[in-house]
Amino acid sequence: MFENAPDEVDNVIVTGKSGAGKQPRIDVLVEEYDLEQLSTGNIFRSYLGSFGEYGYDGDISQFWNEENERFVSDEEIAEGIGTDDEEVLFGLKAKYFVDRGKFVPDRITNELFKSYFGKKDYHGQVLDGYPRTVEQAEFLLDLIEEKKSKIDFVLWVRNTDEKIIERTTKRRICPKCGKVYHLKYDPPKNGKCEECGVEVIQRSDDTEEKIRSRLQEFKDKTRPMIEKLEEDIPVAEVPGHLEEFTPENVRKSVMEALTEL
Ligand SMILES: [Zn+2]
Incomplete structure:
Protein backbone atom coordinates (compact mmCIF):
# COMPACT_ATOMS: atom_id res chain seq x y z
CA MET A 1 0.00 0.00 0.00
CA PHE A 2 2.88 2.34 0.78
CA GLU A 3 5.30 0.70 -1.60
CA ASN A 4 7.15 3.92 -2.32
CA ALA A 5 7.99 4.47 1.32
CA PRO A 6 11.51 3.36 2.34
CA ASP A 7 11.83 -0.36 3.16
CA GLU A 8 14.29 0.08 5.92
CA VAL A 9 15.97 2.98 7.62
CA ASP A 10 19.06 3.55 9.71
CA ASN A 11 18.07 6.53 11.86
CA VAL A 12 15.38 9.19 11.58
CA ILE A 13 14.62 12.51 13.24
CA VAL A 14 11.15 13.49 14.39
CA THR A 15 10.75 17.20 14.99
CA GLY A 16 8.02 19.78 15.54
CA LYS A 17 6.72 22.26 18.06
CA SER A 18 6.35 21.12 21.63
CA GLY A 19 2.80 19.74 21.86
CA ALA A 20 2.43 19.21 18.09
CA GLY A 21 1.72 15.50 18.53
CA LYS A 22 5.08 13.85 17.87
CA GLN A 23 4.67 10.76 20.05
CA PRO A 24 1.99 8.93 18.00
CA ARG A 25 4.14 9.44 14.85
CA ILE A 26 7.24 8.22 16.65
CA ASP A 27 5.28 5.12 17.66
CA VAL A 28 4.48 4.45 13.99
CA LEU A 29 8.14 4.71 12.94
CA VAL A 30 9.33 2.57 15.85
CA GLU A 31 6.94 -0.16 14.86
CA GLU A 32 7.20 0.13 11.08
CA TYR A 33 11.01 0.18 10.94
CA ASP A 34 11.89 -1.66 14.13
CA LEU A 35 13.62 1.34 15.68
CA TYR A 122 24.77 5.12 16.03
CA HIS A 123 22.06 2.97 14.46
CA GLY A 124 18.37 2.13 14.71
CA GLN A 125 17.15 5.25 16.48
CA VAL A 126 14.30 7.73 16.22
CA LEU A 127 15.87 10.96 17.45
CA ASP A 128 13.32 12.86 19.50
CA GLY A 129 14.10 16.31 20.89
CA TYR A 130 17.51 16.38 19.22
CA PRO A 131 18.77 18.29 17.33
CA ARG A 132 16.93 21.40 18.46
CA THR A 133 19.29 24.15 17.26
CA VAL A 134 21.47 24.83 14.22
CA GLU A 135 24.60 24.19 16.28
CA GLN A 136 23.27 20.79 17.36
CA ALA A 137 22.34 19.95 13.76
CA GLU A 138 25.84 20.76 12.54
CA PHE A 139 27.32 18.61 15.29
CA LEU A 140 25.01 15.73 14.37
CA LEU A 141 25.79 15.91 10.65
CA ASP A 142 29.53 15.75 11.40
CA LEU A 143 29.03 12.89 13.83
CA ILE A 144 27.00 10.88 11.32
CA GLU A 145 29.71 11.30 8.73
CA GLU A 146 32.49 10.41 11.16
CA LYS A 147 30.71 7.26 12.37
CA LYS A 148 29.59 6.15 8.88
CA SER A 149 26.01 6.31 10.04
CA LYS A 150 22.97 7.78 8.31
CA ILE A 151 19.84 9.82 8.90
CA ASP A 152 17.32 8.72 6.29
CA PHE A 153 14.79 11.48 6.74
CA VAL A 154 13.33 14.10 9.04
CA LEU A 155 9.65 13.78 9.88
CA TRP A 156 8.25 17.20 10.72
CA VAL A 157 4.96 17.06 12.64
CA ARG A 158 3.18 20.33 11.85
CA ASN A 159 0.54 21.98 13.97
CA THR A 160 -0.75 25.52 14.48
CA ASP A 161 0.02 27.50 17.62
CA GLU A 162 -3.72 27.83 18.28
CA LYS A 163 -4.33 24.08 18.19
CA ILE A 164 -1.34 23.42 20.42
CA ILE A 165 -2.41 26.03 22.96
CA GLU A 166 -5.89 24.57 23.06
CA ARG A 167 -4.59 21.03 23.42
CA THR A 168 -2.07 21.75 26.13
CA THR A 169 -3.73 24.40 28.30
CA LYS A 170 -6.80 22.19 28.67
CA ARG A 171 -4.73 19.17 29.56
CA ARG A 172 -5.08 17.89 33.12
CA ILE A 173 -3.17 15.13 34.79
CA CYS A 174 -3.78 12.89 37.77
CA PRO A 175 -1.02 13.64 40.32
CA LYS A 176 -1.23 10.09 41.61
CA CYS A 177 -1.31 7.77 38.57
CA GLY A 178 -0.31 10.18 35.80
CA LYS A 179 -3.40 9.57 33.65
CA VAL A 180 -3.92 12.44 31.21
CA TYR A 181 -7.29 14.11 30.68
CA HIS A 182 -8.49 16.94 28.46
CA LEU A 183 -11.18 19.37 29.62
CA LYS A 184 -12.85 19.29 26.22
CA TYR A 185 -12.11 15.90 24.65
CA ASP A 186 -11.76 13.64 27.67
CA PRO A 187 -12.99 15.54 30.72
CA PRO A 188 -12.48 14.08 34.20
CA LYS A 189 -15.77 13.48 36.00
CA ASN A 190 -16.24 16.12 38.73
CA GLY A 191 -12.63 17.09 38.12
CA LYS A 192 -11.38 13.83 39.60
CA CYS A 193 -9.34 10.92 38.26
CA GLU A 194 -11.63 8.00 37.49
CA GLU A 195 -8.99 5.53 38.69
CA CYS A 196 -7.83 7.19 41.90
CA GLY A 197 -10.59 9.65 42.80
CA VAL A 198 -8.06 12.42 43.42
CA GLU A 199 -8.42 15.87 41.91
CA VAL A 200 -6.65 16.31 38.56
CA ILE A 201 -4.17 19.14 38.17
CA GLN A 202 -2.54 21.21 35.44
CA ARG A 203 1.16 20.50 34.97
CA SER A 204 3.30 23.56 35.60
CA ASP A 205 4.61 23.20 32.01
CA ASP A 206 1.12 23.44 30.55
CA THR A 207 0.33 27.09 31.33
CA GLU A 208 -0.23 29.37 28.35
CA GLU A 209 2.80 31.48 29.25
CA LYS A 210 5.13 28.46 29.28
CA ILE A 211 3.67 27.10 26.06
CA ARG A 212 4.05 30.43 24.25
CA SER A 213 7.64 30.61 25.34
CA ARG A 214 8.29 27.10 23.95
CA LEU A 215 6.57 28.08 20.68
CA GLN A 216 8.79 31.14 20.42
CA GLU A 217 11.83 28.98 21.07
CA PHE A 218 10.75 26.76 18.18
CA LYS A 219 10.50 29.74 15.81
CA ASP A 220 13.84 31.19 16.89
CA LYS A 221 15.96 28.07 17.08
CA THR A 222 14.31 24.94 15.72
CA ARG A 223 12.92 26.25 12.44
CA PRO A 224 16.37 27.41 11.31
CA MET A 225 17.64 23.99 12.45
CA ILE A 226 15.15 22.23 10.15
CA GLU A 227 16.26 24.43 7.24
CA LYS A 228 19.86 23.51 7.98
CA LEU A 229 19.09 19.77 7.98
CA GLU A 230 17.10 20.09 4.79
CA GLU A 231 20.32 20.92 2.91
CA ASP A 232 21.44 17.32 3.50
CA ILE A 233 18.45 15.23 4.54
CA PRO A 234 14.96 14.94 2.99
CA VAL A 235 12.19 16.39 5.15
CA ALA A 236 8.67 14.89 5.14
CA GLU A 237 5.82 16.84 6.69
CA VAL A 238 2.78 15.36 8.45
CA PRO A 239 -0.21 17.12 9.98
CA GLY A 240 -0.24 16.96 13.78
CA HIS A 241 -3.97 17.55 13.81
CA LEU A 242 -6.22 14.95 12.18
CA GLU A 243 -9.99 15.37 11.93
CA GLU A 244 -10.36 11.76 12.88
CA PHE A 245 -7.58 10.77 15.20
CA THR A 246 -7.31 7.00 15.02
CA PRO A 247 -4.16 4.82 15.07
CA GLU A 248 -4.90 3.79 11.47
CA ASN A 249 -5.20 7.40 10.29
CA VAL A 250 -2.02 8.38 12.07
CA ARG A 251 -0.14 5.51 10.47
CA LYS A 252 -1.59 6.28 7.05
CA SER A 253 -0.64 9.95 7.18
CA VAL A 254 2.92 9.12 8.24
CA MET A 255 3.45 6.46 5.59
CA GLU A 256 1.92 8.62 2.87
CA ALA A 257 4.29 11.44 3.75
CA LEU A 258 7.20 9.02 3.42
CA THR A 259 6.20 7.92 -0.09
CA GLU A 260 6.81 11.50 -1.21
CA LEU A 261 10.43 11.57 -0.10
ZN1 LIG B 1 -5.24 8.66 38.88
Whole structure:
Protein backbone atom coordinates (compact mmCIF):
# COMPACT_ATOMS: atom_id res chain seq x y z
CA MET A 1 0.00 0.00 0.00
CA PHE A 2 2.88 2.34 0.78
CA GLU A 3 5.30 0.70 -1.60
CA ASN A 4 7.15 3.92 -2.32
CA ALA A 5 7.99 4.47 1.32
CA PRO A 6 11.51 3.36 2.34
CA ASP A 7 11.83 -0.36 3.16
CA GLU A 8 14.29 0.08 5.92
CA VAL A 9 15.97 2.98 7.62
CA ASP A 10 19.06 3.55 9.71
CA ASN A 11 18.07 6.53 11.86
CA VAL A 12 15.38 9.19 11.58
CA ILE A 13 14.62 12.51 13.24
CA VAL A 14 11.15 13.49 14.39
CA THR A 15 10.75 17.20 14.99
CA GLY A 16 8.02 19.78 15.54
CA LYS A 17 6.72 22.26 18.06
CA SER A 18 6.35 21.12 21.63
CA GLY A 19 2.80 19.74 21.86
CA ALA A 20 2.43 19.21 18.09
CA GLY A 21 1.72 15.50 18.53
CA LYS A 22 5.08 13.85 17.87
CA GLN A 23 4.67 10.76 20.05
CA PRO A 24 1.99 8.93 18.00
CA ARG A 25 4.14 9.44 14.85
CA ILE A 26 7.24 8.22 16.65
CA ASP A 27 5.28 5.12 17.66
CA VAL A 28 4.48 4.45 13.99
CA LEU A 29 8.14 4.71 12.94
CA VAL A 30 9.33 2.57 15.85
CA GLU A 31 6.94 -0.16 14.86
CA GLU A 32 7.20 0.13 11.08
CA TYR A 33 11.01 0.18 10.94
CA ASP A 34 11.89 -1.66 14.13
CA LEU A 35 13.62 1.34 15.68
CA GLU A 36 14.17 2.59 19.21
CA GLN A 37 13.17 6.01 20.48
CA LEU A 38 16.07 8.12 21.65
CA SER A 39 14.71 11.13 23.54
CA THR A 40 16.84 13.89 25.00
CA GLY A 41 14.53 13.80 28.02
CA ASN A 42 15.49 10.17 28.63
CA ILE A 43 19.17 10.86 28.09
CA PHE A 44 19.10 13.55 30.76
CA ARG A 45 17.06 11.41 33.14
CA SER A 46 19.42 8.50 32.67
CA TYR A 47 22.59 10.49 33.43
CA LEU A 48 20.95 12.41 36.28
CA GLY A 49 19.98 9.02 37.67
CA SER A 50 23.58 7.77 37.48
CA PHE A 51 24.77 10.85 39.31
CA GLY A 52 22.03 10.48 41.92
CA GLU A 53 22.92 6.84 42.52
CA TYR A 54 26.56 7.70 42.97
CA GLY A 55 25.47 9.89 45.85
CA TYR A 56 27.95 12.76 45.76
CA ASP A 57 26.72 15.40 48.21
CA GLY A 58 29.35 18.11 47.79
CA ASP A 59 28.80 21.43 46.02
CA ILE A 60 28.93 20.81 42.26
CA SER A 61 29.23 24.50 41.38
CA GLN A 62 32.92 24.28 42.36
CA PHE A 63 33.46 22.49 39.03
CA TRP A 64 31.99 25.34 37.01
CA ASN A 65 34.32 28.12 35.99
CA GLU A 66 32.26 31.33 35.93
CA GLU A 67 34.89 33.27 34.08
CA ASN A 68 35.09 31.23 30.89
CA GLU A 69 31.67 29.62 31.38
CA ARG A 70 33.07 26.12 31.15
CA PHE A 71 33.37 23.17 33.47
CA VAL A 72 36.86 22.42 34.70
CA SER A 73 38.47 19.40 33.02
CA ASP A 74 36.93 15.95 33.40
CA GLU A 75 40.11 14.86 35.23
CA GLU A 76 39.59 17.58 37.83
CA ILE A 77 35.92 16.71 38.27
CA ALA A 78 36.80 13.01 38.59
CA GLU A 79 39.37 13.77 41.25
CA GLY A 80 36.97 16.06 43.09
CA ILE A 81 34.09 13.62 43.27
CA GLY A 82 36.12 10.42 43.48
CA THR A 83 35.07 8.62 40.29
CA ASP A 84 35.83 8.88 36.60
CA ASP A 85 32.65 7.03 35.62
CA GLU A 86 31.57 8.85 32.47
CA GLU A 87 27.85 8.57 33.24
CA VAL A 88 28.31 10.14 36.66
CA LEU A 89 30.33 12.98 35.13
CA PHE A 90 27.64 13.62 32.50
CA GLY A 91 25.02 13.53 35.23
CA LEU A 92 26.88 16.14 37.23
CA LYS A 93 27.08 18.46 34.23
CA ALA A 94 23.39 18.09 33.45
CA LYS A 95 22.44 18.60 37.08
CA TYR A 96 24.33 21.86 37.28
CA PHE A 97 21.96 23.43 34.73
CA VAL A 98 18.79 21.62 35.72
CA ASP A 99 19.18 22.72 39.35
CA ARG A 100 19.49 26.32 38.23
CA GLY A 101 16.62 26.09 35.75
CA LYS A 102 19.01 27.16 33.00
CA PHE A 103 19.16 26.04 29.39
CA VAL A 104 21.80 23.42 28.88
CA PRO A 105 24.40 24.83 26.46
CA ASP A 106 24.57 23.13 23.05
CA ARG A 107 28.06 21.79 23.56
CA ILE A 108 26.99 19.97 26.75
CA THR A 109 23.83 18.60 25.12
CA ASN A 110 25.97 17.48 22.16
CA GLU A 111 28.40 15.70 24.45
CA LEU A 112 25.64 13.85 26.30
CA PHE A 113 23.84 12.97 23.08
CA LYS A 114 26.98 11.65 21.40
CA SER A 115 27.78 9.36 24.29
CA TYR A 116 24.23 7.97 24.42
CA PHE A 117 23.93 7.57 20.64
CA GLY A 118 27.29 5.78 20.76
CA LYS A 119 25.85 3.21 23.14
CA LYS A 120 23.34 2.42 20.40
CA ASP A 121 26.19 2.10 17.93
CA TYR A 122 24.77 5.12 16.03
CA HIS A 123 22.06 2.97 14.46
CA GLY A 124 18.37 2.13 14.71
CA GLN A 125 17.15 5.25 16.48
CA VAL A 126 14.30 7.73 16.22
CA LEU A 127 15.87 10.96 17.45
CA ASP A 128 13.32 12.86 19.50
CA GLY A 129 14.10 16.31 20.89
CA TYR A 130 17.51 16.38 19.22
CA PRO A 131 18.77 18.29 17.33
CA ARG A 132 16.93 21.40 18.46
CA THR A 133 19.29 24.15 17.26
CA VAL A 134 21.47 24.83 14.22
CA GLU A 135 24.60 24.19 16.28
CA GLN A 136 23.27 20.79 17.36
CA ALA A 137 22.34 19.95 13.76
CA GLU A 138 25.84 20.76 12.54
CA PHE A 139 27.32 18.61 15.29
CA LEU A 140 25.01 15.73 14.37
CA LEU A 141 25.79 15.91 10.65
CA ASP A 142 29.53 15.75 11.40
CA LEU A 143 29.03 12.89 13.83
CA ILE A 144 27.00 10.88 11.32
CA GLU A 145 29.71 11.30 8.73
CA GLU A 146 32.49 10.41 11.16
CA LYS A 147 30.71 7.26 12.37
CA LYS A 148 29.59 6.15 8.88
CA SER A 149 26.01 6.31 10.04
CA LYS A 150 22.97 7.78 8.31
CA ILE A 151 19.84 9.82 8.90
CA ASP A 152 17.32 8.72 6.29
CA PHE A 153 14.79 11.48 6.74
CA VAL A 154 13.33 14.10 9.04
CA LEU A 155 9.65 13.78 9.88
CA TRP A 156 8.25 17.20 10.72
CA VAL A 157 4.96 17.06 12.64
CA ARG A 158 3.18 20.33 11.85
CA ASN A 159 0.54 21.98 13.97
CA THR A 160 -0.75 25.52 14.48
CA ASP A 161 0.02 27.50 17.62
CA GLU A 162 -3.72 27.83 18.28
CA LYS A 163 -4.33 24.08 18.19
CA ILE A 164 -1.34 23.42 20.42
CA ILE A 165 -2.41 26.03 22.96
CA GLU A 166 -5.89 24.57 23.06
CA ARG A 167 -4.59 21.03 23.42
CA THR A 168 -2.07 21.75 26.13
CA THR A 169 -3.73 24.40 28.30
CA LYS A 170 -6.80 22.19 28.67
CA ARG A 171 -4.73 19.17 29.56
CA ARG A 172 -5.08 17.89 33.12
CA ILE A 173 -3.17 15.13 34.79
CA CYS A 174 -3.78 12.89 37.77
CA PRO A 175 -1.02 13.64 40.32
CA LYS A 176 -1.23 10.09 41.61
CA CYS A 177 -1.31 7.77 38.57
CA GLY A 178 -0.31 10.18 35.80
CA LYS A 179 -3.40 9.57 33.65
CA VAL A 180 -3.92 12.44 31.21
CA TYR A 181 -7.29 14.11 30.68
CA HIS A 182 -8.49 16.94 28.46
CA LEU A 183 -11.18 19.37 29.62
CA LYS A 184 -12.85 19.29 26.22
CA TYR A 185 -12.11 15.90 24.65
CA ASP A 186 -11.76 13.64 27.67
CA PRO A 187 -12.99 15.54 30.72
CA PRO A 188 -12.48 14.08 34.20
CA LYS A 189 -15.77 13.48 36.00
CA ASN A 190 -16.24 16.12 38.73
CA GLY A 191 -12.63 17.09 38.12
CA LYS A 192 -11.38 13.83 39.60
CA CYS A 193 -9.34 10.92 38.26
CA GLU A 194 -11.63 8.00 37.49
CA GLU A 195 -8.99 5.53 38.69
CA CYS A 196 -7.83 7.19 41.90
CA GLY A 197 -10.59 9.65 42.80
CA VAL A 198 -8.06 12.42 43.42
CA GLU A 199 -8.42 15.87 41.91
CA VAL A 200 -6.65 16.31 38.56
CA ILE A 201 -4.17 19.14 38.17
CA GLN A 202 -2.54 21.21 35.44
CA ARG A 203 1.16 20.50 34.97
CA SER A 204 3.30 23.56 35.60
CA ASP A 205 4.61 23.20 32.01
CA ASP A 206 1.12 23.44 30.55
CA THR A 207 0.33 27.09 31.33
CA GLU A 208 -0.23 29.37 28.35
CA GLU A 209 2.80 31.48 29.25
CA LYS A 210 5.13 28.46 29.28
CA ILE A 211 3.67 27.10 26.06
CA ARG A 212 4.05 30.43 24.25
CA SER A 213 7.64 30.61 25.34
CA ARG A 214 8.29 27.10 23.95
CA LEU A 215 6.57 28.08 20.68
CA GLN A 216 8.79 31.14 20.42
CA GLU A 217 11.83 28.98 21.07
CA PHE A 218 10.75 26.76 18.18
CA LYS A 219 10.50 29.74 15.81
CA ASP A 220 13.84 31.19 16.89
CA LYS A 221 15.96 28.07 17.08
CA THR A 222 14.31 24.94 15.72
CA ARG A 223 12.92 26.25 12.44
CA PRO A 224 16.37 27.41 11.31
CA MET A 225 17.64 23.99 12.45
CA ILE A 226 15.15 22.23 10.15
CA GLU A 227 16.26 24.43 7.24
CA LYS A 228 19.86 23.51 7.98
CA LEU A 229 19.09 19.77 7.98
CA GLU A 230 17.10 20.09 4.79
CA GLU A 231 20.32 20.92 2.91
CA ASP A 232 21.44 17.32 3.50
CA ILE A 233 18.45 15.23 4.54
CA PRO A 234 14.96 14.94 2.99
CA VAL A 235 12.19 16.39 5.15
CA ALA A 236 8.67 14.89 5.14
CA GLU A 237 5.82 16.84 6.69
CA VAL A 238 2.78 15.36 8.45
CA PRO A 239 -0.21 17.12 9.98
CA GLY A 240 -0.24 16.96 13.78
CA HIS A 241 -3.97 17.55 13.81
CA LEU A 242 -6.22 14.95 12.18
CA GLU A 243 -9.99 15.37 11.93
CA GLU A 244 -10.36 11.76 12.88
CA PHE A 245 -7.58 10.77 15.20
CA THR A 246 -7.31 7.00 15.02
CA PRO A 247 -4.16 4.82 15.07
CA GLU A 248 -4.90 3.79 11.47
CA ASN A 249 -5.20 7.40 10.29
CA VAL A 250 -2.02 8.38 12.07
CA ARG A 251 -0.14 5.51 10.47
CA LYS A 252 -1.59 6.28 7.05
CA SER A 253 -0.64 9.95 7.18
CA VAL A 254 2.92 9.12 8.24
CA MET A 255 3.45 6.46 5.59
CA GLU A 256 1.92 8.62 2.87
CA ALA A 257 4.29 11.44 3.75
CA LEU A 258 7.20 9.02 3.42
CA THR A 259 6.20 7.92 -0.09
CA GLU A 260 6.81 11.50 -1.21
CA LEU A 261 10.43 11.57 -0.10
ZN1 LIG B 1 -5.24 8.66 38.88
